[in-house]
Amino acid sequence: xxxxxxIIIGSIFIFSGLGKLLSPYQxxxxxxxxxxxxxxxxxxxxxxxxxWIELFVGLFVLLGLWxxxxxRAALVxxxxxxxxxxxxxxxxxxxxxxGCFGEWLHLKPQTVIIMDSASLWVTSLLLRNISQTKxxxxxxxxxxx
Numbered sequence: 001x002x003x004x005x006x007i008i009i010g011s012i013f014i015f016s017g018l019g020k021l022l023s024p025y026q027x028x029x030x031x032x033x034x035x036x037x038x039x040x041x042x043x044x045x046x047x048x049x050x051x052w053i054e055l056f057v058g059l060f061v062l063l064g065l066w067x068x069x070x071x072r073a074a075l076v077x078x079x080x081x082x083x084x085x086x087x088x089x090x091x092x093x094x095x096x097x098x099g100c101f102g103e104w105l106h107l108k109p110q111t112v113i114i115m116d117s118a119s120l121w122v123t124s125l126l127l128r129n130i131s132q133t134k135x136x137x138x139x140x141x142x143x144x145x
Contacts, residue, residue: 002132005122006061009074012119013058019102020051031099035088053077064137071127078120085113 020028029047032038038046057077060070081100088095089109097106107115126133134140 002126002129003136005126006064006067006133006137009071009119009123009126010058010060010062013054013074013077014062015058015104016101017051017053017055017058019100019104021055021102023102027103028099034093034095034099035084036091036093037084037087064134064139067134067137067139068127068130071123071130071133074123075120075127078116078123081116082113082120085109085116089113 025047028051029043032043032047032050054077057070057073060066061074085098095109098109098112100107100112
């Protein structure tokens with residue numbers, strides 16, 4: 001079960017990062033701007049870097065490389081996403097889609113806050129059960145070598 005959950009969490013980040021990276025950069029920049037949270041320089045930086053962070057965190061979680069550290073990074077990312085989407089909902093920003101998965105999947109912010117909260121909870125469970133989570137991972141392979 002823990003391995004499957006690790007694969008799901010990693011896949012969410014990979015799917016999300018690739019969905020943004022394979023679209024024009026300006027598409028995700030527009031999404032970041034719609035949340036009205038950062039100054040323009042910060043929006044550009046987030047739009048350029050965040051998809052890469054998601055992709056690498058997802059790959060490392062999926063493969064089980066530096067598992068405990070990368071799961072902590074995933075917790076931080078899910079926490080940030082819950083806060084960002086939550087503040088948009090509280091402020092009543094007119095968002096039709098969260099923009100989380102680029103052009104591949106359009107989800108309402110209300111759906112995403114539930115999904116990200118559940119993912120945050122699952123990630124914390126993976127961290128609590130780190131020895132089980134590391135089974136069939138690169139970490140377990142390198143521990144044996």
